[in-house]
Amino acid sequence: MEDCIFCKIVKGDIPSTKVYEDDKVLAFKDINPAAPVHVLVVTKKHYPTFMDVPESELEIVSHVHKVIQQIAKDTGISEGGFRVVNNCGEQGGQEVKHIHYHVLGGRNLTWPPG
Numbered sequence: 229m230e231d232c233i234f235c236k237i238v239k240g241d242i243p244s245t246k247v248y249e250d251d252k253v254l255a256f257k258d259i260n261p262a263a264p265v266h267v268l269v270v271t272k273k274h275y276p277t278f279m280d281v282p283e284s285e286l287e288i289v290s291h292v293h294k295v296i297q298q299i300a301k302d303t304g305i306s307e308g309g310f311r312v313v314n315n316c317g318e319q320g321g322q323e324v325k326h327i328h329y330h331v332l333g334g335r336n337l338t339w340p341p342g
């Protein structure tokens with residue numbers, strides 16, 4: 229997708245601080261962190277939102293889950309606890325229209341979010 233920021237990050241056209249990469253997924257630090265650890269996990273394939281992953285491709289979601297487990301261990305947030313967030317669509321507060329999971333930790337997180 230030509231105008232998608234996260235596709236550009238995946239291609240390396242926009243720099244990012246990478247935390248994890250494989251053939252299906254890239255994880256990098258959020259440019260405007262909301263917590264001491266704030267990593268974005270994106271699929272390399274462009275899906276605009278959570279709702280756009282077809283049933284036949286849902287194995288990517290379990291792969292993302294596994295990657296997040298690894299990131300939580302590597303960044304040291306697995307013991308204290310952390311949060312995984314997907315913002316979907318306008319009322320969900322999604323700004324970048326390329327599916328991504330926020331991984332937040334390193335401080336006490338309040339609930340519910342705003």
Ligand code: 5GP
Pocket residue numbers: 233242244245256257258259260261268314315321322323324325
């Ligand atoms: P959303 O509101 O779409 O769920 O979250 C988008 C996130 O992407 C925000 O937390 C924002 O700080 C982050 N972000 C937007 N542009 C960039 C960028 O160019 N680089 C990085 N590393 N993060 C970005």
Ligand code: ZN
Pocket residue numbers: 229232233234235236273274275325326
């Ligand atoms: Zn994209």
